[in-house]
Amino acid sequence: MVGLTSVPKLKLGVLISGRGSNLQALIDATTDASYPAEIALVISNRADAGGLQRAVDAGIRTLVIPHKDFTNRESFDAALDNALCEAEVGLVCLAGFMRLLTAGFAQSWHDRLINIHPSLLPSFKGLDSHAQALAAGVRFSGCTVHFVRPEMDAGPIILQAAVPVHDGDDEDALSRRILEAEHRCYPLAVRLIAEGRVKIVDEIARITAGKFAQTPLLNPLG
Ligand code: GRF
Numbered sequence: 564m565v566g567l568t569s570v571p572k573l574k575l576g577v578l579i580s581g582r583g584s585n586l587q588a589l590i591d592a593t594t595d596a597s598y599p600a601e602i603a604l605v606i607s608n609r610a611d612a613g614g615l616q617r618a619v620d621a622g623i624r625t626l627v628i629p630h631k632d633f634t635n636r637e638s639f640d641a642a643l644d645n646a647l648c649e650a651e652v653g654l655v656c657l658a659g660f661m662r663l664l665t666a667g668f669a670q671s672w673h674d675r676l677i678n679i680h681p682s683l684l685p686s687f688k689g690l691d692s693h694a695q696a697l698a699a700g701v702r703f704s705g706c707t708v709h710f711v712r713p714e715m716d717a718g719p720i721i722l723q724a725a726v727p728v729h730d731g732d733d734e735d736a737l738s739r740r741i742l743e744a745e746h747r748c749y750p751l752a753v754r755l756i757a758e759g760r761v762k763i764v765d766e767i768a769r770i771t772a773g774k775f776a777q778t779p780l781l782n783p784l785g
Contacts, residue, residue, distance in 0.1 A: 573757040574603040576652035580661035583614015592750035599757035666713035688716035708752035719768035
């Protein structure tokens with residue numbers, strides 16, 4: 564019998580604050596044996612985050628680190644950092660994590676920390692991106708997966724998906740349409756990183772090899 568050598572999977576630490584539908588998309592992706600990443604730890608800053616149960620149901624280790632227990636952002640981020648390092652996490656995925664991280668944390672996890680944001684960055688940074696898109700009258704919006712830099716919603720873009728904005732859309736309708744795209748993009752972005760296919764050159768993320776070569780802007784719904 565020929566011996567099978569298994570390639571070690573990239574260990575993910577997923578940070579959440581809420582319902583965790585993007586966490587669920589990552590959990591679902593990892594149930595495919597050929598997916599090159601696994602979730603080692605889910606951390607929430609809120610004990611009531613719905614996403615925690617999703618992790619428990621999937622048999623994934625969870626940790627609640629309440630930000631209110633810390634007197635400043637540095638000590639909270641140090642607790643996050645310790646937990647992630649102890650779990651030997653190789654890539655941190657922010658998935659609806661509603662705390663601003665310190666520049667020190669972003670630097671410690673430079674190029675190993677990604678976020679998903681519900682707009683086509685650099686447009687509509689911040690919390691109310693759907694309302695901003697509707698107010699601007701754009702015909703398309705979407706989502707962006709990007710490496711995190713100390714500035715909010717900034718950093719090399721790994722991939723984006725565009726969705727139409729329809730007449731009569733309200734924030735709920737637009738966010739539902741974008742969320743569907745998010746659930747396809749986040750697992751794909753993690754796959755590309757885990758396969759070593761994302762290189763950052765002069766602060767631009769280039770995707771190398773395979774069918775996404777030469778396409779830093781990718782619309783998986785297209
Ligand atoms: C998503 O829209 C994500 O883009 C943003 O926060 C939301 C989190 O949703 N950063 P969920 O908790 O993953 O369902």
